[in-house]
Amino acid sequence: MTLPDRTVLDNGAILVSQAVPANPFISFRGSVPAGMTAEGPDEIGVAEFTARLLLSGSRRASASKVAERLEGIGATLEFSNAEEALAFQGRCTRETAAETVRVLAECLAEPAFPPREIERVRGEILNDLRLESDDTRHRAMRALSRLAFPKGHPYGRDPKGDEARVRTIRRADIVAFHGAHVGPYGMIVAVTGDVDRGLVEESIARPLSRLRSDGSEDAVPIRPPPAHTPRSEWIRMPHKTQADVVVGAPSVARSDPDYYALRLANLLFGRIGMSGRVGWNLREEQGLAYYAFSSLDARTAGGLWTVSAGVNPANLEKAIRGIRGEMDRMRSDPFSSEEVRRGRDNQIGSLVVSLERNAEVAGELHRMEYYGLGMDFLERFPDIVRDVSEDRVREVARKAFDPRACSMVVAGPVGKARVSL
Amino acid sequence: METLANGLKVILRPIGQTKALSTWVTYRIGSRNEVPGMTGSTHWVEHMLFKGGGKLRKGDIDRMVSELGGRHNAFTHSDFTTYFTTLPATALDTALLIEAERMRNAAFDPKEVEAERTVVISEREGAENQPEFLVEEELWGLAFHVHPYHWTPIGYKQDLANLARDPLYAHYLRHYAPNNAVLVMVGGFDVAVAMQRVREHLAPLKPEAPPEPLRLAEPEQRGERRSDLNRPGAADLLAAAWHVPPFAHEDTPALIVLTAVLGGWRGFTSFGGGGWHPRANRLYRALVDTKLATDVGARHDMRIDPSLLVVNATLAPNASLDRVEAVLDAEVEKLRKAAPTKAEMDRAKVQVRSWTRYEQDGVTDQALLLSVMEALASWDAADATLGKVEKVRPEAVRDVARRYLVDDHRSVVRFHHAEAPP
Numbered sequence: 001m002t003l004p005d006r007t008v009l010d011n012g013a014i015l016v017s018q019a020v021p022a023n024p025f026i027s028f029r030g031s032v033p034a035g036m037t038a039e040g041p042d043e044i045g046v047a048e049f050t051a052r053l054l055l056s057g058s059r060r061a062s063a064s065k066v067a068e069r070l071e072g073i074g075a076t077l078e079f080s081n082a083e084e085a086l087a088f089q090g091r092c093t094r095e096t097a098a099e100t101v102r103v104l105a106e107c108l109a110e111p112a113f114p115p116r117e118i119e120r121v122r123g124e125i126l127n128d129l130r131l132e133s134d135d136t137r138h139r140a141m142r143a144l145s146r147l148a149f150p151k152g153h154p155y156g157r158d159p160k161g162d163e164a165r166v167r168t169i170r171r172a173d174i175v176a177f178h179g180a181h182v183g184p185y186g187m188i189v190a191v192t193g194d195v196d197r198g199l200v201e202e203s204i205a206r207p208l209s210r211l212r213s214d215g216s217e218d219a220v221p222i223r224p225p226p227a228h229t230p231r232s233e234w235i236r237m238p239h240k241t242q243a244d245v246v247v248g249a250p251s252v253a254r255s256d257p258d259y260y261a262l263r264l265a266n267l268l269f270g271r272i273g274m275s276g277r278v279g280w281n282l283r284e285e286q287g288l289a290y291y292a293f294s295s296l297d298a299r300t301a302g303g304l305w306t307v308s309a310g311v312n313p314a315n316l317e318k319a320i321r322g323i324r325g326e327m328d329r330m331r332s333d334p335f336s337s338e339e340v341r342r343g344r345d346n347q348i349g350s351l352v353v354s355l356e357r358n359a360e361v362a363g364e365l366h367r368m369e370y371y372g373l374g375m376d377f378l379e380r381f382p383d384i385v386r387d388v389s390e391d392r393v394r395e396v397a398r399k400a401f402d403p404r405a406c407s408m409v410v411a412g413p414v415g416k417a418r419v420s421l
Numbered sequence: 422m423e424t425l426a427n428g429l430k431v432i433l434r435p436i437g438q439t440k441a442l443s444t445w446v447t448y449r450i451g452s453r454n455e456v457p458g459m460t461g462s463t464h465w466v467e468h469m470l471f472k473g474g475g476k477l478r479k480g481d482i483d484r485m486v487s488e489l490g491g492r493h494n495a496f497t498h499s500d501f502t503t504y505f506t507t508l509p510a511t512a513l514d515t516a517l518l519i520e521a522e523r524m525r526n527a528a529f530d531p532k533e534v535e536a537e538r539t540v541v542i543s544e545r546e547g548a549e550n551q552p553e554f555l556v557e558e559e560l561w562g563l564a565f566h567v568h569p570y571h572w573t574p575i576g577y578k579q580d581l582a583n584l585a586r587d588p589l590y591a592h593y594l595r596h597y598a599p600n601n602a603v604l605v606m607v608g609g610f611d612v613a614v615a616m617q618r619v620r621e622h623l624a625p626l627k628p629e630a631p632p633e634p635l636r637l638a639e640p641e642q643r644g645e646r647r648s649d650l651n652r653p654g655a656a657d658l659l660a661a662a663w664h665v666p667p668f669a670h671e672d673t674p675a676l677i678v679l680t681a682v683l684g685g686w687r688g689f690t691s692f693g694g695g696g697w698h699p700r701a702n703r704l705y706r707a708l709v710d711t712k713l714a715t716d717v718g719a720r721h722d723m724r725i726d727p728s729l730l731v732v733n734a735t736l737a738p739n740a741s742l743d744r745v746e747a748v749l750d751a752e753v754e755k756l757r758k759a760a761p762t763k764a765e766m767d768r769a770k771v772q773v774r775s776w777t778r779y780e781q782d783g784v785t786d787q788a789l790l791l792s793v794m795e796a797l798a799s800w801d802a803a804d805a806t807l808g809k810v811e812k813v814r815p816e817a818v819r820d821v822a823r824r825y826l827v828d829d830h831r832s833v834v835r836f837h838h839a840e841a842p843p
Contacts, residue, residue: 021438022436022438022439022783022784023781023782023783024778024781025775025778025779025781025782027782055700063700063710064700064701064706064710067699067700067701067705068701068764068768070701071685071699071700071701071702071768071771071772072701072764072767072768072771073771073775074771074772074774074775074776075775076697076779078696078697080696091775091779092775093775093778096775119712120709120710120712123712123715123737123738124715126738127655127656127715127735127737127738128715130655130656130738131655131656131735132655133655134552134653134654134655134841135550135551136550137550236843237841238841238842239652239653239841239842240549240550241546241547241549241550242543242546242547242549242550272483272487273480273483273484273486273487274471274480274483280480283540284479284480284536285536286536287535287536287537287538287539287540288539288543289540289543290540290541290543290544290547291547310543310546310547311543312539312542312543312546315539342484342487342488345488345489345490346487346488346489346490347490348490349488349489349490349491349509350490350491351490352440352441352490352509352510353441353489353490353491353492353507353508353509354490354492356439356441356507356783356784356785357782357783357785357786358782358783359782360783412550
């Protein structure tokens with residue numbers, strides 16, 4: 001395996017690249033530390049506006065012109081607001097890489113934030129809030145995040161803020177936030193696909209190196225999540241057909257020594273094959289749900305572990321009992337040696353399969369740089385997985401998948417039903 | 422490409438620089454081959470083909486794929502059903518064993534069929550939670566009165582509640598045979614070795630009598646059809662659709678350019694778009710830039726039989742369905758009146774050209790594109806269509822707009838959102 005190239009540009013931006021010769025185009029993924037965690041107490045919701053407005057025109061070109069420049073060469077570019085970063089990603093070809101990165105740099109460095117576009121985005125965010133409020137899965141997951149990360153922690157907040165807040169955000173707030181947080185400092189750009197060193201230097205590094213910082217170069221520290229008190233919440237949506245159940249609790253940070261053991265435990269609990277033990281129980285054995293799975297989302301200052309299922313309201317009690325039963329099994333019937341072996345084989349084998357697409361490679365390269373895993377991470381990964389002991393996997397699963405430590409949210413046509421976990 | 426003696430068509434694309442392999446088996450059976458009372462049966466059969474049979478017990482497919490770090494899945498389309506497994510290239514035999522057993526030996530254990538009933542109903546109920554699904558189902562039901570495109574692959578809930586095991590199994594035996602399938606493999610393999618393995622695993626399977634060709638054709642629509650859905654929801658939705666010819670028709674390239682000019686282009690298969698929304702198009706400018714809608718899109722739903730060109734819009738809170746529909750009418754009228762500008766033509770063509778590359782992101786996506794194209798027309802149809810798109814003249818776009826975007830051939834669904842009950 002060839003190690004990825006890593007370059008620190010003069011302005012501080014970090015560029016990571018790896019060729020994937022089988023794929024005939026280029027994917028890129030990047031970030032700037034200008035997500036929700038960079039928002040001050042009076043800036044809630046501003047990161048969302050900023051991300052959505054970066055394609056809305058620069059000092060040199062209107063929103064229409066930016067769209068025409070990109071789509072006129074067949075390139076794609078998207079910006080989004082995540083908890084810890086302003087993220088961006090896109091696609092282009094060898095021939096269009098230089099122009100695509102020039103547009104990217106212009107959007108990042110010189111956004112115009114036209115008042116008309118701000119009002120359009122305000123309407124778009126308000127409509128998204130309304131649409132999400134009518135989505136059982138979204139409502140359940142949003143509420144669970146809020147319970148797991150209370151007191152307005154960025155991991156628990158809706159990135160858009162609430163309706164009242166969205167209505168009050170002004171252009172000056174957006175301009176100030178952008179000026180303070182968006183620049184080459186802390187920027188990571190990962191590029192894969194039809195690339196070579198010459199193309200990366202000429203068409204990608206050169207336009208990016210022209211970015212200049214005029215904001216703070218002190219990273220905003222991410223405050224530790226407050227303590228979680230397990231709770232239940234039932235959200236009545238009587239006009240819906242199916243109910244969504246989410247059970248979960250705060251979990252480890254990406255840098256935690258137990259991260260790899262927990263990742264393996266989560267794979268066995270709710271991901272491998274037909275969604276692990278929980279999927280086998282709810283879908284294959286009981287036929288209760290089309291989907292039932294678990295997720296582990298580990299970030300810089302903490303993580304979130306969840307189990308999700310979508311079920312007919314008549315089956316809610318059985319489904320919740322099924323989830324509870326699988327969590328209890330972590331004590332009564334822990335993962336066998338055979339299960340752990342299968343999980344390890346899956347994680348090691350998936351290095352080939354899960355990195356065959358450009359977008360997947362770009363995402364992984366970006367993660368490697370963001371979490372400081374080193375450019376040799378993928379080479380070391382099989383040993384990391386093999387070094388996780390079976391006992392440690394069982395131990396972290398017992399602790400992390402403990403129903404007494406979890407909150408639960410149910411959203412849908414729940415009527416008066418109330419079942420505890 | 423080779424066709425085995427039992428009728429199985431095999432398409433191999435070796436790629437020297439990859440260590441992965443993607444195997445796709447596509448059956449020429451979709452919801453278009455279903456009959457009333459058995460809607461959803463093709464999709465239900467798809468679910469059953471992960472549950473073992475022959476040399477494989479329940480759970481074996483999952484176990485074999487997951488131990489290798491692979492991924493696998495399937496989906497049922499109106500025109501075909503396709504199964505894929507992506508594995509390290511060294512595991513070619515595993516992929517072929519799974520597909521050989523799946524093709525003729527699926528178990529259909531009555532207990533498993535019954536357990537899966539609630540799973541497919543749950544899948545449908547999850548979709549019903551989304552107003553967009555209700556609009557889509559209503560739209561195809563409105564536009565097609567005779568042809569089975571009238572229903573969607575998930576089927577109707579009452580059919581899913583009543584379907585019995587034996588008809589499902591008969592549906593499987595009738596359509597899952599080598600002479601009704603195509604195998605596509607893309608990845609790091611040697612063609613001669615791979616072909617030998619394909620013969621070993623799949624050549625012994627017996628063909629079935631070829632399925633009867635579908636004889637139902639949708640009569641010409643005489644007059645616009647409209648439907649209003651009044652349901653709790655968060656936003657008003659508009660869907661409008663016009664009848665267009667099948668994918669293999671000579672007007673398809675011009676309709677692709679028309680779609681790109683109207684609403685942008687996101688590829689032949691609609692799987693690679695992700696969250697990207699095109700903006701340099703007429704509908705975005707007329708509806709989103711003007712704050713009448715927060716989202717709008719156009720898609721040419723390419724199928725074996727005559728299909729639909731569909732426009733969807735999510736309305737902004739203060740916009741009216743009448744107003745949005747009037748703006749859409751005006752945009753359609755412009756397409757009928759005048760050819761697109763040179764800049765629009767150039768932009769549409771470069772988008773189709775670029776997306777034809779973006780849809781080849783790795784072995785899985787390359788095999789997907791070949792499989793879908795083969796199911797609809799021919800495995801090389803994406804490149805062939807792209808070549809024709811390059812030659813489309815602006816006047817041809819105007820001409821297909823006049824030919825197909827006809828008011829009397831249009832179906833419109835309006836979703837009027839009501840406040841959700843407390």
